[in-house]
Amino acid sequence: MSGPVDLNDIKRRMDGAITAFKSDIASLRTGRASANILDPITVEAYGSRVPLNQVANISVPEPRMLSVSVWDKQMVGAVDRGIRESNLGLNPIMDGQNLRIPLPELNEERRKSLVKVAHDYAEKAKVAARHVRRDGMDALKKAEKDGTLGQDDSRAQSEKVQKMTDDTISEVDRLLAEKEKEIMQV
CATH class of the missing domain: 1.10.132.20 (Ribosome-recycling factor)
Known part of the structure; x- marks a missing residue:
């Protein structure tokens, strides 16, 4: 003081x-994939909105691909919906409990x-x-x-x-x- x-x-x-x-x-997408892109996304889970990283693991397997591994099978639809409604221009591909998110060319x-x-x-x-x-x-x-x-x-x-x-x-x-x-x- x-x-x-x-x-x-x-x-x-x-x-x-x-x-x-x-x-x-950091959440603005540039030419390469980054797990930070999904930071602003929240999903409807267990009666409230929670950050995506509290219901799934996010990884970057390739430079132009994100992988989201959802922990609870019943949450996959909510996570998919949250990503699609985020206005980030991303379209996840469901693969069981995993979502693959290709990043389009800017x-x-x-x-x-x-x-x-x-x-x-x-x-x-x-x-x-x-x-x-x-x-x-x-x-x-x-x-x-x-x-x-x-x-x-x-x-x-x-x-x-x-x-x-x-x-x-x-x-x-x-x-x-x-x-x-x-x-x-x-």
Whole structure:
């Protein structure tokens, strides 16, 4: 804790925005198979929605193929339905308790739409960082108004909060540029 405003908490929350962004872009499909593609999928299981990885093993047997091995035979239909309804453009092939998911080749149009989705995720992360900055700045103004923090200390901490925000946004931009390059690579 540094003064009336916890800069470590602000840093932790901004790091959380970056972590969420990394998770979001990891689920975007590029030219090769990755088990992370199926991370956002939830399935109807035992009366509630659960993440796919809690009802099945996901593996990558080939560069353009995913394999989902469902643990409970009765869940195969729900897993198949969850994958098809996920808007990822995947069509699983049932093989007993296993689902094989061939990944279609990405065309130029699909690549561009994935880049747009990545930009949306980046904007969401930047907005989250700006919200954290606003909360920190509001707390600093309140502390200054209440007299628990001097004007010079408030200004110094405001600059630290702004620097954290700038660093977070530049990290999001860097990750976005990497992902965009990966998506557009043929």
